[in-house]
Amino acid sequence: MQVQPDTVTQTVAVVLANTPAARLVCDGGTVLGRLTEQLTSIPVAVRVVGRAGGDLAEDLREIAVVARAGSAPLAIISGDVVAHTQAIAGLLAYPGRGTGALVGPDGPGPSPVRAEDDRVVAAGNSFHQLVGANATFRGVLQVGAADLRALASVAAELSDLARDDLLGGARDDEAADLLLAGLVRSGVRVAAVPLGRLHAERVAGQEAADAAFGRLGAVDEERARLDAAVKQDDGFFATYAVSTWSRHVVKAAAWLRLTPNGVTGISVGLALMAAIWFSSGTRAAQLAGAVALYLSFVLDCVDGQLARYTRQFSPMGAWLDATFDRVKEYVVYVGLAIGYSGGAVGGLTGPDGIWALAVAAMLLQAVRHMIDFSYAGAVADAAKVGSAYRTPSGTVAVAADGVGLVRLAGRFEKGAVTRWAKRIVVLPIGERMALIAITAAFFNAHVTFVALLVWGGIAALYTLTGRIARSL
Template sequence: MTASMTRASATTSVVLLATTPACRLPCAGGTLLDRINDQLSRLPVRDVQVMTPGGGAGVDLRGIAKIARAATGVLVVLPADLVAHTEALAQLLEHPARGSAALVSSDAGGGPLRPPVRVEGGRVVAAGSSFHTVPEANATFRGVLQAGGADLASLGDVAEELADLADAGRLGPVTPVEVVDLLLVGLVRAGARVRAARLGPLHADRVTGQAGADTALGRLAEVDEEQVRLDTAIKDRDGFFATYFVSSWSRHLVRPAARLGLTPNAVTGISVALAFLAAVWFSAGDRGAQVAGAVLLYLSFVCDCLDGQLARYTRSFSPFGAWMDGMADRLKEYVVYVGLAIGYAAGLPWSDGGPDGIWHLAVAAMILQVVRHGLDFAFGGSRADARRIGELWSKPVRSLLEASDGARPDAPRKGVLRLALAMERESLARWLKRMVVLPIGERMALIAITAAVFNARVTFLALLVWGAVAVTYQLAGRMLRTAR
């Protein structure tokens, strides 16, 4: 049986499995069911359908199949006996990627309420249950499963097939406790791309008795959810300069910016304005103006980092904001090139490329950056197209009756690519690998330092030399990945 409660105009619907006795366990303010319902009321959920005990796992699975086939948007399935941080639920329900995802913990010690999974490349590639085993498991599933709109039909088919198998006793003594675990197994084996939403320091535990519930609730109080939310707003795979010279202190601006009501797009606008001011100062050409321009350019980059941090902290994501951020980065960089070249020319004629060919150098640096960005976007687009075509032509369907899932999505890597992956595990090598591609943080630092200490000609020559190395490295990496 299900009961539906409409909440908002969001695109996410929730099936809340109140099918186990534990969901009626008392806690502060009511029961565990009341608690999780209250948490969902604070998240962007369109409606909540509460499924009550109705005759076993097969009946529950058929109910979910019916809901999935009628659903539009995103569908989340979670058990009401889950004791979790609200922030943990938000990692799925408020994430900008609206595809399929599962809440997992890096703790590889599986158990009856923590089935093992294997995560590779940020995806769940194998999932387990009391019947299905997972070789080389490296994480555990924590009971929250999200199906994106593209996978709703697969979820419905999987749930129906699992119901038939459960009723026939072909999956062993399956109980309603395992319904969401089985759905994850089925979705992964049907070939769906299930993102692994990692808990990190947060907690999400299913319970069976009062003692377990009290312990789980006590663990929640040991974690500062607000601090975790701020920490996760800061990129953990950023460039060296952004990590150590910007994010190390810009994180303290995120909460004040949110309290002031600033939007990520507004911060992007401030970043663009500061870059234009930097270009104006650079165009003056004297040493004091060069230093002032360098400081303004650094502050512009701080705002460039802050807009993303604020977007992740407030979860104010939009396609327009992402496009605006990318376009603003290009605009700021190129207008600074112009300002530097004007300042170096100091009013002299532009003929023959200006003094020391400064305009030729500026245009060459701009073209090189355009080529680099073109390589990135073209490669990303080709990979996305290839993945879509591959999924349409050859979805890897695996039987739900196979007890063990030993399939590995990637063949062993050899040569230079294996060396690159090994380098990624070493701290110094990892940073060098990120810096060699001359990301935007390193570019802004290079421009600011060389302009303040030397002059625009040195700036452009440094950009061209480092940029050429970056293009060579990127091309080699792209060809190796494409060949693999």
């Protein structure tokens, strides 16, 4: 499943070259030169600002101007960062990331942060002291297009404070650190993007830079890039029945120079074959159709993994993927209903009302998708206009019942069993494809449609209840 870009405009990276470490020797060049080459290869548009021993207020003012005029995601990167390319790309190359910061394990350093539930909830620097840090900011910050206005406001305010010498002992090379703290304090949701096995660190001298390059070489970056292409928050069936081995298919597809859209097309072809086999109605054909449907879903996962691995994202690809997911599913419904009818008359709705069940299953899925898409749109609109109601004290007023349900859902996320149960009950596409394949292979289409309606009805009620609670 491919990633929907927030915008087709290329991300812009502002690299802060206001530290002497940016000009340390590296592979015959400099740390700054290596960093700009990495960013170009991702690719993002690079804009270098500042100079060694530069002015913090001036750099912040320039960032405010760029943010105010921009319409694409904007990255702010310290020029002394030594990192794996994939570590930086893990934040900048995936359009769905939005606003986020690259964070690593807790340790000594000037940029402590506290991360909770995969987001940065507090950030420190030489000016802002932080208690209870559990991670460190690694000098790479991306601000999504929706948060550019907030970034411009924070950068302008910090620039004025720096100009008036009101930022205490803040150093000239701490622009990114100050901006992260300012964004978090202003209420912007900043995702904490972990490094995993990869490395990214800021260096202060040649010895530290040499040691950092040594740590980069000790990691198989290509393997890490392949692992990163596999979604970590997928459904149960996709995680354990597909993602455990699909990375091999991704590597083969990349070697064959297949595009994500090409893989989507093959997935559609397999789904059509499954529908044709289902339509014959024989047990052998039902089994063959179930296998074809499973392989179609595997490639439905692989197209997104390939897009992340090769960094080939496009609005057309995301639209094709989402559209053909529905087309494949509904074509399979038709094939199942034809195969079950088997030429029998059975009235207008076929034997055992099979056509009525098929249409009901289609309508239920359409309603469920409508609930999801309309809710996502409402959340995005609310974020743009700041529609949350705030009390005179500045806190958000929320219905008590809604808070209780959301907190209960949050507690479920802390346990492995309950977390997977939550993901399974909503009947995501992986579980739906597995349900169709298994019931069609070992039972019949009547059982398939009844199971889809019962489980899908429970999922719709569960999802709708959760949406209402969060909306309150």
